[in-house]
Amino acid sequence: MSFAEYSEEIREGDVAIVYLSHESLMAVTVRHGAQTQTRYGAIRHSDDLIGKRYGAKVTCSKGGWVYVLHPTPELWTMALPHRTQILYATDIATITLMLELKPGSVVCESGTGSGSLSHAILRTIAPTGHLYTVEFHQQRAQKAQEEFKEHRVDHLVTVGNRDVCKDGFGVTGVADAIFLDIPSPWDAVPHAKTALKCSGGRVGSFSPCVEQVQRTCEALSRHGFHELNTLEVVLRVHEVRTVSLPLPDFGPDVLSPEVPLPPAFHHAAATLKTTTPPREMPAHTGSSVFGYKEDDHLQTTEGLCGSS
Numbered sequence: 001m002s003f004a005e006y007s008e009e010i011r012e013g014d015v016a017i018v019y020l021s022h023e024s025l026m027a028v029t030v031r032h033g034a035q036t037q038t039r040y041g042a043i044r045h046s047d048d049l050i051g052k053r054y055g056a057k058v059t060c061s062k063g064g065w066v067y068v069l070h071p072t073p074e075l076w077t078m079a080l081p082h083r084t085q086i087l088y089a090t091d092i093a094t095i096t097l098m099l100e101l102k103p104g105s106v107v108c109e110s111g112t113g114s115g116s117l118s119h120a121i122l123r124t125i126a127p128t129g130h131l132y133t134v135e136f137h138q139q140r141a142q143k144a145q146e147e148f149k150e151h152r153v154d155h156l157v158t159v160g161n162r163d164v165c166k167d168g169f170g171v172t173g174v175a176d177a178i179f180l181d182i183p184s185p186w187d188a189v190p191h192a193k194t195a196l197k198c199s200g201g202r203v204g205s206f207s208p209c210v211e212q213v214q215r216t217c218e219a220l221s222r223h224g225f226h227e228l229n230t231l232e233v234v235l236r237v238h239e240v241r242t243v244s245l246p247l248p249d250f251g252p253d254v255l256s257p258e259v260p261l262p263p264a265f266h267h268a269a270a271t272l273k274t275t276t277p278p279r280e281m282p283a284h285t286g287s288s289v290f291g292y293k294e295d296d297h298l299q300t301t302e303g304l305c306g307s308s
């Protein structure tokens with residue numbers, strides 16, 4: 001099992017996702033002899049998990065059942081232990097797209113936080129890319145490192161425990177993309193520029209408040225980033241309802257009274273399925289600003305990146 005690949009069979013040491021419902025799922029480290037309690041009863045790892053296929057339905061000791069799923073970054077985001085605020089799938093999808101991440105991309109990120117975004121980046125850049133993630137909180141950096149190892153993606157990531165605003169990402173001229181999710185991203189913009197490859201790199205930054213976005217945009221344009229775009233992505237879940245609509249009554253057919261009316265017209269109403277958007281939704285998470293690094297080729301001497 002690895003968060004960056006798929007495997008068929010559940011094995012000792014895997015992290016499996018026990019799925020009770022969309023609102024209730026948990027990550028379980030599979031161990032011989034261990035048990036996991038759910039509201040449907042216990043799951044015995046040796047009998048119920050090891051050797052079974054991912055995706056299987058497992059009956060718990062009280063007779064209810066759960067699905068046991070292969071871990072993915074999306075499921076991990078829903079199940080992970082929160083040590084910080086985290087980014088969710090809607091924002092993560094936009095970030096992955098706007099930073100043009102793909103297998104082989106080199107990415108710098110700060111802060112690591114709870115590793116929600118990091119896992120999605122790692123799955124996208126595998127098997128040949130690399131993530132440099134910087135977190136100044138020592139325990140969070142260490143915990144993230146442990147999780148990457150347990151999830152077998154540690155060969156794709158370097159965790160740095162430092163203040164990105166003071167000490168940067170620890171790499172120069174290599175990154176295809178940078179992502180910032182810290183309270184003062186504008187202070188990290190010069191370091192983002194240093195870490196990015198010579199030309200064409202992407203930068204992104206997520207902030208909950210528009211004042212932070214404004215300061216970040218100012219810093220980005222001061223440092224020569226261009227085509228700045230700020231996006232807020234809102235997920236609207238429509239409610240599906242069955243409605244009953246009255247059929248119009250056009251009166252008797254005077255032109256051809258001998259032609260019978262279609263059967264539907266004998267009913268006063270028709271039922272059909274429709275959707276309604278929510279009237280109110282607690283949707284705001286924040287805005288992400290994205291930009292491109294200016295082309296440094298013109299400022300380059302002997303093939304090295306320009307430093308201005």
Ligand code: SAH
Binds near residue numbers: 085
């Ligand atoms: N994107 C992460 C959440 C990041 S929360 C996720 O999806 O899980 C913000 C993190 O940034 C916190 O853990 C905080 O400790 C860290 N942080 C804040 N300022 C920092 C700085 N200057 N340098 C490094 N890390 C920083």
